[in-house]
Amino acid sequence: MKDEHPSEPSVTEDQKNGIVNRRRALMMGAVTASAVVSIKPALAQTVGSVMNCEIPVPGNHAAGGYIDARGSIVPPDTPGAFPASGRNFTGEEVRRAMQGRRLPGTSRRQSRAYVNYIRRLQSGQSGFTCYASLQMPR
Template identity: 85%
Template sequence: MTDKSNHDQKLSGSFDASDNAAVVTRRRALIMGAVTASAVISIKPALAQTAGSVLNCEIPVPGNHAAGGYIGADGKIVPPDTPGAFPPAGRHFTGEEVKRAMNGRSLPGTSYEQSKAYVNYIRRLQSGQSGFTCYASLQMPR
C-alpha cells in the first residue's frame, strides 16, 4: 500500500490493530515528554535554591549536644581546662565559610590553628548533631 492510500485509509476510519498501537504509543510518548519537561522546569529552580541555601545554612561550633565544651585540635569535645583546646566559637559559621575553610582558608575571626580545630570538629559531626545536615549538604556533588 502506498503512503497516500495508507493515509486515505486512516482518514476513512479503517484502522488495523498495528495502526492503533502506533497511535497509542505516539500519544504516550508525547505525554511522557510533556511530563518530563514539566519536571525539569520544576526541579531546576529547586536545585538552584538548594545550592543557595546550602551555602547559607549554619553550623554551630560546638553544637547543642556539646554546649560548654571546648574544641581540641583533633576536633573532639574536651573539658575547658584541656591544654591547647579552643573555646566555643562566638557565632555559627555559614556553609560557604565552612566550604572555604575546608579548601584551605581560615574560618572568619579565628587563628589558623583554631580554624583547623573547628573544621576537624565539623568533619566529625554525625547525624542528629547540630550542623550535621548543613555539613552533609556541603559534601554532595553538584
C-alpha cells in the same frame, strides 16, 4: 487454502499501535519536561539554603566545651584546645574552609580544629544537617 501469515497484525492495527506509542512518548516527554521545570528552581533554592545554613562550633550538645586539634570536645583546661567560636559559621564559610581557606576570625590551627570538629558531627547534633548538605553532589 491456508493463510500464510495468520499471526501478523493487519496494517491498520500497526498504524494504530504506532499512533498510540507516539502519543504515549509525547505525553511522557511533556511530563518529563514539566518535572524538569519544577525541579530546577527547587534545586537552586536548595543550593542557596545550603550556603546560608549555619553550623555552631561547638553545638548545643557541647556547651562550655573546648575543641582540640582533632576536633574532639575537651574540658576548658586542656592545653592547645580552643574555646567556642562565638559565632555560627555558614555553609559557604565551611565549604571554603574544607577547601583550604580559614574560617573567618580564626587562626590557621583554630580553623583546622573547628573544621575537624565539623567533620565529626553526627546525626542529631547541631549543624549536622547543614554539614551533610555540603557533602551532597550538586
